[in-house]
Amino acid sequence: MTGSGMFGLTEADWGIILLSLRIAFVAILFALPLAFAVAWVLARYSFPGKSLLQAMVTMPLVLPPVVTGYLLLLWFGTRGALGAPFSEWFGIGFAFRWTGAALAAGVMAFPLLVRPMRLSIENIDRGLEEAARTLGAGRIVAFFTVTLPMLLPGVIAGAMLGFAKALGEFGATITFVSNIPGETQTLSLAIYSFLQTPAGDSAAIKLILVSVFLSVVAVILSEWLQRRLDSGRSG
Amino acid sequence: MSELVVSISGRSGSFSVSADFTALRGVTALFGHSGAGKTTLLKMISGTLSPQKGRIAIGEHVLFDSESRIDLAPEKRHIGYVFQDARLFPHLSVRHNLTYALWAGRRRAGRPFAEVVDLLGLAALLERRPVTLSGGERQRVAIGRALLSNPALLLLDEPLSSLDHARRQEILPYLERLRDESGLPIVYVSHEIDEVARLADTLVVLAEGRVVASGPVAEVFARIDGIGSAGEDVGALIEGHVTGHDVEYRVTYIDLGGETFQIVDEMLRPGMQVRLRVRARDVSLARHAPEAISIRNVLPVRIVAISGESAAFAEVELAFASQLLRARLTRKSVADLGLKPGEEAFALVKAVSVDRSSMRFGKDG
Numbered sequence: 019m020t021g022s023g024m025f026g027l028t029e030a031d032w033g034i035i036l037l038s039l040r041i042a043f044v045a046i047l048f049a050l051p052l053a054f055a056v057a058w059v060l061a062r063y064s065f066p067g068k069s070l071l072q073a074m075v076t077m078p079l080v081l082p083p084v085v086t087g088y089l090l091l092l093w094f095g096t097r098g099a100l101g102a103p104f105s106e107w108f109g110i111g112f113a114f115r116w117t118g119a120a121l122a123a124g125v126m127a128f129p130l131l132v133r134p135m136r137l138s139i140e141n142i143d144r145g146l147e148e149a150a151r152t153l154g155a156g157r158i159v160a161f162f163t164v165t166l167p168m169l170l171p172g173v174i175a176g177a178m179l180g181f182a183k184a185l186g187e188f189g190a191t192i193t194f195v196s197n198i199p200g201e202t203q204t205l206s207l208a209i210y211s212f213l214q215t216p217a218g219d220s221a222a223i224k225l226i227l228v229s230v231f232l233s234v235v236a237v238i239l240s241e242w243l244q245r246r247l248d249s250g251r252s253g
Numbered sequence: 254m255s256e257l258v259v260s261i262s263g264r265s266g267s268f269s270v271s272a273d274f275t276a277l278r279g280v281t282a283l284f285g286h287s288g289a290g291k292t293t294l295l296k297m298i299s300g301t302l303s304p305q306k307g308r309i310a311i312g313e314h315v316l317f318d319s320e321s322r323i324d325l326a327p328e329k330r331h332i333g334y335v336f337q338d339a340r341l342f343p344h345l346s347v348r349h350n351l352t353y354a355l356w357a358g359r360r361r362a363g364r365p366f367a368e369v370v371d372l373l374g375l376a377a378l379l380e381r382r383p384v385t386l387s388g389g390e391r392q393r394v395a396i397g398r399a400l401l402s403n404p405a406l407l408l409l410d411e412p413l414s415s416l417d418h419a420r421r422q423e424i425l426p427y428l429e430r431l432r433d434e435s436g437l438p439i440v441y442v443s444h445e446i447d448e449v450a451r452l453a454d455t456l457v458v459l460a461e462g463r464v465v466a467s468g469p470v471a472e473v474f475a476r477i478d479g480i481g482s483a484g485e486d487v488g489a490l491i492e493g494h495v496t497g498h499d500v501e502y503r504v505t506y507i508d509l510g511g512e513t514f515q516i517v518d519e520m521l522r523p524g525m526q527v528r529l530r531v532r533a534r535d536v537s538l539a540r541h542a543p544e545a546i547s548i549r550n551v552l553p554v555r556i557v558a559i560s561g562e563s564a565a566f567a568e569v570e571l572a573f574a575s576q577l578l579r580a581r582l583t584r585k586s587v588a589d590l591g592l593k594p595g596e597e598a599f600a601l602v603k604a605v606s607v608d609r610s611s612m613r614f615g616k617d618g
């Protein structure tokens with residue numbers, strides 16, 4: 019055993035864990051508002067091209083992750099159609115950087131974010147918004163005081179599911195930003211690397227346990243939050 | 254006087270609505286079967302649905318005018334809307350539901366919170382969540398929430414329809430107090446003739462999206478063809494005030510503008526204004542004043558109209574002391590007695606068959 023730090027994890031292990039958490043967190047931070055907007059549009063409006071939008075949102079779920087990763091490389095690479103303007107305007111580069119890993123994770127998690135939020139938006143009683151309006155609340159105030167609080171369980175469910183997905187993303191990440199220790203090597207990639215080396219199992223097993231632990235915590239946390247929000251609303 | 258004036262036409266899907274009416278202080282009932290256009294009309298008044306043409310105004314305040322292209326958003330209309338299904342916000346406590354218009358709607362507090370809580374008996378419910386309330390409690394909270402939004406008008410959309418009989422009896426007194434104490438025009442949608450009789454001052458009868466009759470409730474009630482839909486329950490409303498109570502026989506005396514009426518009702522006290530509902534089938538007619546008869550109420554009346562040329566029954570419209578009464582007789586007895594419009598007769602009503610449909614505290618209803 020090489021490790022002797024906290025919980026038997028080495029400094030390098032901690033680096034991997036923190037990087038993974040940062041990548042997943044940033045991915046969800048940026049993907050969540052966008053996914054909410056898409057879920058809202060899909061739930062509330064009908065327009066030409068709606069089924070196309072729906073198909074595009076579902077794509078990352080059905081495409082082989084390697085293909086998604088390749089497309090990201092094509093579009094968001096240094097000279098990609100989207101990658102070039104991004105680095106020019108915002109100074110954000112994606113190729114072979116942790117930001118690229120976050121982008122890949124966000125894209126892969128996107129369908130999982132949209133679905134539960136769309137369901138809760140469709141299920142909400144629009145009569146409540148109507149009631150809020152008659153009580154003097156404009157559209158925006160009604161949204162923040164009635165609609166959004168009612169949607170919170172769905173938003174949290176989506177965010178947790180997406181976070182778990184982002185944390186474990188592998189195929190698109192390794193294709194898009196490669197497997198660079200300290201920059202793009204997340205938990206999944208590190209476990210994969212360890213398992214590729216002879217006698218790397220013992221190093222891998224610790225990270226595997228961490229993965230299991232983080233996933234379980236995420237699920238329990240989301241269940242608990244939803245139960246808390248639901249208590250007093252139904253049943 | 255801030256009365257509601259509605260004169261609109263519009264459609265919702267393939268259903269078209271067109272209505273002209275005025276709602277004064279007190280309760281204006283929109284009465285009609287389901288599908289008559291009552292809720293569509295309320296939506297147009299509240300601003301959640303736009304009419305095609307016409308004008309809606311509360312006093313000087315124009316809410317909708319197709320000619321000058323005014324169509325205020327619901328939040329700008331100051332209309333307290335009590336929905337059929339209450340629509341309390343499930344994520345908020347009763348207290349925060351009640352004050353929603355103040356903290357989210359930025360409405361000025363029109364009347365003290367404590368006063369509304371007291372009026373509707375909500376003190377014990379304030380910290381509860383809507384899911385833990387009974388149907389009747391929910392409706393009371395919904396009414397309180399609307400009242401606290403500082404409205405210029407209240408719209409009540411069948412607030413009792415989802416409740417069982419016992420719950421209705423629990424809420425009706427609150428609605429009576431609301432009517433008598435709020436001083437607001439109230440538009441009350443219902444398809445229950447009992448509720449209308451008990452609460453309404455003005456009655457607007459709707460059928461297939463159109464107003465088929467409107468006016469003071471007693472007048473519309475008594476009009477022969479006014480409420481063809483009431484069937485067996487057809488009757489008239491008469492008003493008077495309590496003059497006395499005979500403790501030994503438990504009989505209450507009511508003055509109907511010159512004529513005295515006797516009914517059995519323990520709740521009434523001298524001085525109260527009351528409204529009595531007399532069903533047409535409980536009224537008999539006699540040519541001459543009968544003597545030595547058990548029926549307590551004998552009113553001299555004038556026959557206004559007789560309807561039902563071909564049916565087995567005839568509906569007879571009767572006038573007395575500026576009020577109207579209806580009698581349902583067999584056409585045979587109308588023929589045998591030779592009753593004709595314009596003639597004098599005596600209406601007989603048993604004291605036990607009269608329902609008190611409404612009482613008011615104080616004399617100026």
